[in-house]
Amino acid sequence: MLNLCCLFGGESTEYDVSLHSVTSVIENADPEQYNLISVGITRDGKWYLYDGDTAAIATDEWWKDAAHIHSAMISPSKGDHCLLVLDEAGYRKIPLDVVWPVMHGAHCEDGTLQGLLELSGIPFVGPDCRSSAICMDKFTTKAVLNNFKIPQAKVEFVTRRELAEEFENVLARVATLGYPVFLKPSSTGSSIGVSKVRTPDALRTAIENAAQFDDVVLVEEFIDGREIEVAVMGNESPVASVCGEIDPGSDFYDYETKYHNDTASYYIPARLPEDAAAAIRKTACEIYRRLGCSGLSRVDFFYTADGRYIFNEINTLPGFTSISMYPKLFMAGGMTYAEVINSLVQLALAK
Ligand SMILES: Nc1ncnc2c1ncn2[C@@H]1O[C@H](COP(=O)(O)OP(=O)(O)O)[C@@H](O)[C@H]1O
Ligand SMILES: [Mg+2]
Structure with a gap:
């Protein structure tokens, strides 16, 4: 029997997707092989061991269930291989064999969490810190x-500084791609901040929108x-x-x-x-x-x-x-x- 810790939620725009992903994993993981330990991370980044009903995860009610959430964290201290669960009396340790971040996007999929898991030495599902970040x-x-x-599609990379200080230059570079172009923040997912821009006069506002999410915006040729x-x-x-x-x-x-x-x-x-x-x-x-x-x-x-x-x-x-x-x-x-x-x-x- 393996102690499999599923992390879900997370401080990212793809929090809701994670709730559905983890529900499927919990419902389908073989109970003969895995002792599942569910740890939810709220939208504002708080970690809790969750031992309530699985149904309350998909409806995003899990964190309201005070009797079934317990402050918890993964120890970064190598060799501990455990979840530390905190309560008034102190803390208890739950040993972990494997961690699966069933989460998507920033702080979940971008190497930050993977860095913590590498420090902990606990085996985890998915690419390592470096590869996740890349x-x-x-x-x-x-x-x-x-x-x-x-x-790959031809691309121009535009930074916030270039947008503010040398927009004429940006316009000229983007013109070489031909319109329409696709805009995307460098590091979002789920199409957040992605748009199709058909004419040069719509470019500035669209880049400003994408630049809310990242300092670097990709302007790509449209691939039909x-x-x-x-x-x-x-x-x-x-x-x-x-x-x-x-x-x-x-x-x-x-x-x-x-x-x-x-x-x-x-x-x-x-x-x-x-x-x-x-x-x-x-x-x-x-x-x-x-x-x-x-x-x-x-x-x-x-x-x-x-x-x-x-x-x-x-x-x-x-x-x-x-x-x-x-x-x-x-x-x-x-x-x-x-x-x-x-x-x-x-x-x-x-x-
Ligand atoms: N260069 C492109 N040409 C045509 N469509 C694109 C291009 N880039 C993105 N798209 C469209 O936008 C969607 C989201 O872009 P993508 O790069 O996959 O970002 P995300 O990480 O948000 O999924 C794609 O699935 C596709 O429909
Ligand atoms: Mg995509």
């Missing part, structure tokens, strides 16, 4: 992958292509799932389309020629290795009508509900959701 930051990811000739996602799993020898395809059924795959509307259609496997699917899966594994990933990541591409595939972004802790692309892509290959969980835990222990 992959969360689109500017850095692109810079690394450029060295390896991975096909289908959206392809590949789930990758492994440490030294990663394997890729079948390709999945998303047709947002809207202007682009924005926050509303991802979580609130039901315009999107999903195709597993993706509607791709066999050789293109094979090439994309191979490239997904190469990207995973080049970025130093381990455990899991989802690698996203565009596929154009003339048969080119272009890397878009990588997510080191992708959505993990039972209807999320990551588990579904491996389930399409014959695994059950519970087997995906087992594999990821085993990969954490094997690192």
Whole structure:
């Protein structure tokens, strides 16, 4: 029996997604193999051991249940391998074998939490601190992958200072990409701050909006292509799932389309020629290795009508509900959701 600590919530814009992801993990993890220890992190960053009803997680009521939340923290002290649970009498220790941050976005997926877990020495699911930090930051990811000739959209990086002090120069640089362009903050997810800009006169306001979230804004050429996602799993020898395809059924795959509307259609496997699917899966594994990933990541591409595939972004802790692309892509290959969980835990222990 392994003491598996699932961290959920977190101080990020993807807090709600995490509540759903962790509910699926709790409901599907094999009770014969795992003793689950759930630790919720509130929107303002407070950590609690939660031993109440699982149903109250998805409804975001877990933290209101005073009888079932207990202040807790993971000890960074190497060798402790435990959760410290604080109460009036002092503290108690719960030993931990593996930690799984079932969380997404800032402070969850960007290396901060992974740094703490590395200090603790407790095996954890997903890429290490360095790789998580590189992959969360689109500017850095692109810079690394450029060295390896991975096909990517042309991009101009704009900082807040450039926006304020040399906007004419920004306008000229962006003009070389041609309109429309896509704007995105370097380090958000779930399409937060992402927009499509059709004309130069709309550029300044749109960059200002994206720059609320990050000092660096990516301005990318528009890629007219289908959206392809590949789930990758492994440490030294990663394997890729079948390709999945998303047709947002809207202007682009924005926050509303991802979580609130039901315009999107999903195709597993993706509607791709066999050789293109094979090439994309191979490239997904190469990207995973080049970025130093381990455990899991989802690698996203565009596929154009003339048969080119272009890397878009990588997510080191992708959505993990039972209807999320990551588990579904491996389930399409014959695994059950519970087997995906087992594999990821085993990969954490094997690192
Ligand atoms: N260069 C681009 N060309 C066309 N569509 C894009 C481009 N960049 C982003 N998009 C659209 O915006 C969505 C969100 O952008 P993405 O880079 O995946 O950021 P996030 O990390 O927020 O998911 C994509 O799924 C796609 O629909
Ligand atoms: Mg995306």
